Amino acid sequence: MPDLSATHKQTELADKKPFEWRFLHPRFWGIWLGMALILPLMFLPLRAQFAIGRQIGKLAYRLAKTRVSDTLTNLRLAFPDKSDDERVLIAKQVFVNQGVGIFETLCAWFRPNVYKRTFSISGLQHLINAQKDGKAVILLGGHYTTLDLGGRLCTQFFAADCVYRVQNNPLLEWFIYNGRRHIFDAQIPNRDMKKLITRIKGGKVVWYSPDQDFGLEHGVMAPFFGVPAATITAQRRLAKLGDKTNPPAIIVMHLERQTPDHILKGKRPHYHIHLSPALDNYPSDDEVADATRINAMFEANIRQNIAQWMWFHRRFKTQADGTQYYSKR
Secondary structure, eight states, rough: EEETSSSSSOOSOOOOOOOOOGGGGGHHHHHHHHHHHGGGGSSOOHHHHHHHHHHHHHHHHHHHHHHHHHHHHHHHHOTTSOOHHHHHHHHHHHHHHHHHHHHHHHHHHHGGGGTOOOOOOHHHHHHHHHHHTTOEEEEOOOOTHHHHHHHHTTTTTTTOOOEEEEOOOOOHHHHHHHTTTTTTOEEEEOOOHHHHHHHHHTTEEEOOOOSSSOOOEEEEEEEEEEEEEEEEEEEHHHHHOSSSSOOOOEEEEEEEEEEESSTTTTTOOOEEEEOOOOOOOOOOOOOHHHHHHHHHHHHHHTTTGGGGGGGSTTTOOOOOOOOOOOOOO
């Protein structure tokens, strides 16, 4: 079993963001307090971490009213066949999973060996074969509550970069970036197309998440759980980069925690990574058909454990007819 104290042999280590004295300004004290309370807890046994994470999730469900409303709206749109009570139970579990996900993330960054002997992978041959053929790989991952742990576990088998959105809060950006630098070879801001193109042309594996609504400037409308949704199509353009005779392979990645959000005494959680075969005939000549195809693959993965996807994001905020599904913040 790989030693999780270090990722798969990296071609380079992402630069460290330096500490800035402005982070000591009183406006950041709340974040420092939160870190002081949470960080020591990651050294508890996993069973205790999960128990605390569940309580954090339950508290967040009671306090984060807007996020809860957005979650229930998304579930109502995506699962109209379910009852209100069923959707409430799923929503509560989303927040519980995210509470547990706090500790999964912190351990992925700072205490990775706690997850030894807890994971498996299928479909790895598809990525290895693409690399043997000299292809770069664009790995399409989703916003699951296990997001950063997924990165840590994947990079035990292959080195990878990630594309990310820069945090609005500079202290959180410093903290998250420096946590993730131990996982990924390079972190690429989603607006830094030059660096992204360079990495793909260099034959790297690049983790890209196209499952959020960033408007139609970056995509098209395509059904997602039967609801029109603004769907990112940048991966189509990225797939045309590099050697035209040997374009990047597009592979969809899914990570699921296959055990409950509570751990029985003496037991350990288990996570499974699944990599799809490289997509054939992608991109096609039909941008909407390609977006629909990717969305359908994400749907199938999400349905395996609905409450492990981040339903609290406003996935359907862009509507061609101007419909507003969400309450104003």
